[in-house]
Amino acid sequence: MTVWRVRPDGGRPQGRACPHAAAAGPEPAPLSGACLDCVARGRHERRLRLCLTCGHVGCSESSPGAHASAHYESTGHPLVRSMEPGHQWAWCYADELFLEPGGGRGPA
Numbered sequence: 302m303t304v305w306r307v308r309p310d311g312g313r314p315q316g317r318a319c320p321h322a323a324a325a326g327p328e329p330a331p332l333s334g335a336c337l338d339c340v341a342r343g344r345h346e347r348r349l350r351l352c353l354t355c356g357h358v359g360c361s362e363s364s365p366g367a368h369a370s371a372h373y374e375s376t377g378h379p380l381v382r383s384m385e386p387g388h389q390w391a392w393c394y395a396d397e398l399f400l401e402p403g404g405g406r407g408p409a
């Protein structure tokens with residue numbers, strides 16, 4: 302499983318910790334291949350974020366719906382991972398910082 306750790310430049314202020322990443326379990330399988338809130342409105346948004354708590358798929362803040370952050374606000378699930386090709390990062394809404402895969406290089 303992926304171990305997420307705070308990106309060196311990801312903390313504001315620098316060096317902030319994310320207790321959610323340390324406590325995260327195995328990544329859930331995505332519940333869908335699209336943002337269902339957008340699909341229901343006839344849109345197909347490709348900037349997707351995967352909730353690392355429950356597998357909910359929502360669109361990013363930079364898309365019109367911002368359904369990933371709406372999911373955080375309604376559920377309190379703090380961690381999302383970018384599902385965009387080539388993206389290797391996650392975001393903690395609660396701590397407002399970027400995370401990167403630890404890659405098994407020791408404890409985060």
Ligand SMILES: [Zn+2]
Pocket residue numbers: 318319320321322379393394395396
């Ligand atoms: Zn956090």
Ligand SMILES: [Zn+2]
Pocket residue numbers: 336337338339346359360366367368369
């Ligand atoms: Zn959406």
Ligand SMILES: [Zn+2]
Pocket residue numbers: 352353354355356357372376378
């Ligand atoms: Zn969730």
